[in-house]
Amino acid sequence: MKSRMESSGLDSRIDYYPTHEHQGIRFRRGRTLPFGATVVPNGVNFSVFSSAATSCTLVLFRKHEPQPVAEIEFPREFRVGDVYSMIVFDLDYEDLEYGFRFAGPWDERVGHRFDASKIVCDPYARVVGGRDQWLTKPDWDNIYQHRARLAFDDFDWEDDRPLEVPINDLVIYELHTRGFTANPSSKVSAPGTYAGILEKIPYLKRLGVNCVELMPIFEFDEWENSRQHPQTGQLLVNYWGYSTLGFFAPKAGYAATGRFGMQGDEVKNLIKELHRAGIEVILDVVLNHTAEGDHRGPTISFRGIDNKNYYILTPEGYYYNFSGCGNTLNCNHPVVRNMVLDCLRYWAADYHVDGFRFDLASILGRDQNGAPLANPPLLESLALDPVLHKCKLIAEAWDAGGLYQVGSFPAYNRWGEWNGKYRDAVRKFLKGEAGQVGEIATRIQGSPDLYYYRGPTASINFITCHDGFTLRDLFSYNDKHNEANGENNNDGANDNNSWNCGAEGETSDEAVNRLRLQQMKNAFCLLMLSRGVPMILMGDEFGQTQHGNNNSYCQDNELSWLNWGLEQSSGELLRFVRMMIGFRRSNPVLRVPSFYQGRDYVGSGKPDISFHGTQLWSPDFSAGSRCIAFLLCGRHAEGQQRDIYVAVNMYWDGLPYQIPAAPQGERWKVAINTSMRGPDDILETSEAPSIDQQEVIVGPRSIMVLVSAPRA
Amino acid sequence: MKVTLSEENGISVIGIEGSIDGKTAPVVRQEIAPALESAKKAILDLSKVDYLSSAGLRLLLLIYREFAAKSGKLVLLGISEDIRTVMSHTGFLNFFTVAGSKPEALQALS
Numbered sequence: 001m002k003s004r005m006e007s008s009g010l011d012s013r014i015d016y017y018p019t020h021e022h023q024g025i026r027f028r029r030g031r032t033l034p035f036g037a038t039v040v041p042n043g044v045n046f047s048v049f050s051s052a053a054t055s056c057t058l059v060l061f062r063k064h065e066p067q068p069v070a071e072i073e074f075p076r077e078f079r080v081g082d083v084y085s086m087i088v089f090d091l092d093y094e095d096l097e098y099g100f101r102f103a104g105p106w107d108e109r110v111g112h113r114f115d116a117s118k119i120v121c122d123p124y125a126r127v128v129g130g131r132d133q134w135l136t137k138p139d140w141d142n143i144y145q146h147r148a149r150l151a152f153d154d155f156d157w158e159d160d161r162p163l164e165v166p167i168n169d170l171v172i173y174e175l176h177t178r179g180f181t182a183n184p185s186s187k188v189s190a191p192g193t194y195a196g197i198l199e200k201i202p203y204l205k206r207l208g209v210n211c212v213e214l215m216p217i218f219e220f221d222e223w224e225n226s227r228q229h230p231q232t233g234q235l236l237v238n239y240w241g242y243s244t245l246g247f248f249a250p251k252a253g254y255a256a257t258g259r260f261g262m263q264g265d266e267v268k269n270l271i272k273e274l275h276r277a278g279i280e281v282i283l284d285v286v287l288n289h290t291a292e293g294d295h296r297g298p299t300i301s302f303r304g305i306d307n308k309n310y311y312i313l314t315p316e317g318y319y320y321n322f323s324g325c326g327n328t329l330n331c332n333h334p335v336v337r338n339m340v341l342d343c344l345r346y347w348a349a350d351y352h353v354d355g356f357r358f359d360l361a362s363i364l365g366r367d368q369n370g371a372p373l374a375n376p377p378l379l380e381s382l383a384l385d386p387v388l389h390k391c392k393l394i395a396e397a398w399d400a401g402g403l404y405q406v407g408s409f410p411a412y413n414r415w416g417e418w419n420g421k422y423r424d425a426v427r428k429f430l431k432g433e434a435g436q437v438g439e440i441a442t443r444i445q446g447s448p449d450l451y452y453y454r455g456p457t458a459s460i461n462f463i464t465c466h467d468g469f470t471l472r473d474l475f476s477y478n479d480k481h482n483e484a485n486g487e488n489n490n491d492g493a494n495d496n497n498s499w500n501c502g503a504e505g506e507t508s509d510e511a512v513n514r515l516r517l518q519q520m521k522n523a524f525c526l527l528m529l530s531r532g533v534p535m536i537l538m539g540d541e542f543g544q545t546q547h548g549n550n551n552s553y554c555q556d557n558e559l560s561w562l563n564w565g566l567e568q569s570s571g572e573l574l575r576f577v578r579m580m581i582g583f584r585r586s587n588p589v590l591r592v593p594s595f596y597q598g599r600d601y602v603g604s605g606k607p608d609i610s611f612h613g614t615q616l617w618s619p620d621f622s623a624g625s626r627c628i629a630f631l632l633c634g635r636h637a638e639g640q641q642r643d644i645y646v647a648v649n650m651y652w653d654g655l656p657y658q659i660p661a662a663p664q665g666e667r668w669k670v671a672i673n674t675s676m677r678g679p680d681d682i683l684e685t686s687e688a689p690s691i692d693q694q695e696v697i698v699g700p701r702s703i704m705v706l707v708s709a710p711r712a
Numbered sequence: 713m714k715v716t717l718s719e720e721n722g723i724s725v726i727g728i729e730g731s732i733d734g735k736t737a738p739v740v741r742q743e744i745a746p747a748l749e750s751a752k753k754a755i756l757d758l759s760k761v762d763y764l765s766s767a768g769l770r771l772l773l774l775i776y777r778e779f780a781a782k783s784g785k786l787v788l789l790g791i792s793e794d795i796r797t798v799m800s801h802t803g804f805l806n807f808f809t810v811a812g813s814k815p816e817a818l819q820a821l822s
Contacts, residue, residue: 094734094767152770156807195801256801262766269803 036124322401355392481548492551675699759790
């Protein structure tokens with residue numbers, strides 16, 4: 001921060017001089033906008049909104065000190081409309097923590113819950129102290145737990161900017177900042193931090209992903225609802241962090257430099273280095289509720305500032321709970337809408353974030369009474385905002401209030417969706433459920449049934465994510481095993497569409513383990529062959545297990561932390577995944593951002609996609625079928641030469657599949673065969689064996705991919 | 713906090729003792745200004761700095777930039793392992809020439 005103390009040129013304003021004094025602290029009327037704390041010449045401008053408070057007091061602390069150094073009530077004349085603003089001079093930017101006290105009515109029936117005895121955090125705070133180091137025991141007696149601080153926001157980005165990778169070229173890798181490297185097996189110097197991810201960039205690059213989606217990194221309280229497991233005594237905490245308390249502040253506890261308050265710089269450095277490696281960053285943002293819970297929850301910020309406007313309330317003044325977490329942010333209230341917009345603009349402009357995934361995004365489309373809107377102003381604003389215009393916007397298109405909008409989310413031609421139907425269909429198909437073939441044919445095309453007008457890039461295809469089984473567990477457990485969460489296995493989803501392949505959990509049965517490995521390969525294979533945008537869960541590429549726990553939100557331990565030992569021991573799977581991502585990259589036909597048309601529109605003599613069964617031209621969509629094959633014509637995609645033939649057999653026996661004639665002067669090569677052991681499961685085309693016969697046997701529960709290549 | 717200024721073979725050596733934080737940073741800046749005024753090459757010796765806050769790091773970068781802008785060459789000497797780690801995690805390290813010892817610093821400036 002360059003001090004302007006000595007400057008006296010034309011850039012200094014003539015009105016930045018103190019007019020008031022309180023206990024030796026000098027201040028004056030502030031500037032109404034922007035909200036939050038902004039460093040101005042010689043001072044700091046504080047600005048905060050409340051529609052119903054009767055007065056507001058600025059509370060100043062020295063860093064970490066339990067008692068304030070000063071409390072300055074905003075004089076009446078410092079208030080414009082409902083906004084209180086003040087410039088305070090001569091503050092030590094680095095040593096300052098600040099909050100507010102709002103006086104006003106406590107009347108639940110009208111929604112007011114003012115309490116001047118509480119100090120509340122600035123909703124626009126860009127650094128929030130109080131939980132500076134992960135799981136360091138807080139001082140519960142501290143009167144101000146989550147403490148707003150100033151941010152420097154002067155990181156030197158040099159020539160970095162968001163990458164703007166076309167969304168159809170993305171391979172997204174969902175990761176938990178702490179869990180990614182917290183396990184000592186990660187061998188990084190700062191385990192469980194942003195800096196830890198930095199050290200794993202070469203790994204990510206080699207894996208071939210070009211986008212990481214960070215699970216929530218907005219400041220939250222890992223101690224929220226913390227408890228001991230009733231039987232084991234294990235400490236259970238809020239590990240996932242889907243509970244924001246500062247929308248503008250990065251999670252300090254995830255920063256190796258959090259104790260120095262430098263988390264902002266650490267995150268920015270990570271993003272800059274990821275960009276340098278060609279990897280985009282999407283943030284999983286939780287804007288549907290806050291960490292304040294329901295009427296029994298703590299008053300951290302919003303409740304004590306403007307409860308009635310920030311939350312969707314019942315007619316009785318209680319909290320609607322569309323989030324399943326106690327309260328619901330009133331996203332389509334103009335003030336809240338602007339805060340959300342300011343927040344995302346800040347992350348896009350100041351942190352160079354490439355996109356956002358919105359947790360329980362359907363809530364963002366509800367009105368102030370909770371009813372779904374046809375044209376939600378917030379979603380429209382986000383879709384058309386000038387700052388966010390190149391950002392990827394991805395909705396989790398449902399909420400805990402029963403709104404399920406996969407395929408019908410108000411998209412404004414901009415929004416993509418986590419395609420839950422893709423996940424469910426592929427899981428059912430892979431486990432051998434009959435009657436899935438028709439839907440699978442639709443899903444691998446990018447779900448035109450759901451996204452006909454938006455195109456396949458609206459479909460974020462995934463089979464697993466943080467929520468639910470890991471891929472290994474999907475094929476190792478019929479049922480969830482969440483006992484470690486201390487809720488008698490009642491938490492977590494029951495409809496997992498999983499199959500244990502013959503034994504529940506870990507087993508020494510070689511055949512079962514072989515099949516599980518093959519199923520994981522099948523999953524990656526289908527995912528990478530599907531149009532749309534593939535997303536994989538961290539660790540699935542080497543068979544991470546959570547021992548059947550499908551809801552590890554509270555498990556800050558080896559159960560959720562990546563076991564990097566698997567990088568070596570699961571080398572066969574990891575190699576397959578790397579090469580499968582490479583296969584997608586080198587075959588543009590798989591990534592075309594528009595739908596297949598099922599016809600020939602380039603004059604190649606065959607349609608862009610044609611479906612087959614064990615017999616050519618006879619796809620079997622009947623209820624008992626578990627087989628499908630499809631031919632992709634390479635000439636229908638720019639940059640693609642080869643035809644691709646995919647034969648999928650989810651029947652429990654090997655079956656003969658007729659194969660089409662290879663293009664003139666070419667022959668088929670077996671690029672992928674998941675029934676083979678590595679390294680013969682996937683090969684570079686140059687090394688892949690040729691076949692000349694008109695029929696191949698596709699092994700039980702396996703996928704064979706042929707690519708055409710010129711005859712030598 | 714204490715600043716010592718000396719010169720060795722035309723190279724300005726600036727030693728800082730104590731902690732550099734939001735309070736002391738402006739003072740440090742003021743006190744080392746004369747040493748950088750005329751010098752073309754300088755060593756900033758931080759081996760006696762026990763604490764470097766975020767504002768301290770920012771000050772270093774500011775000095776470094778200003779010095780480089782007038783074609784000067786500046787080397788940081790004696791940063792502790794702790795400070796080095798923080799600088800590395802936040803990207804600051806990429807901007808500096810850092811030397812582990814005095815001869816190394818002189819070498820970097822020659």
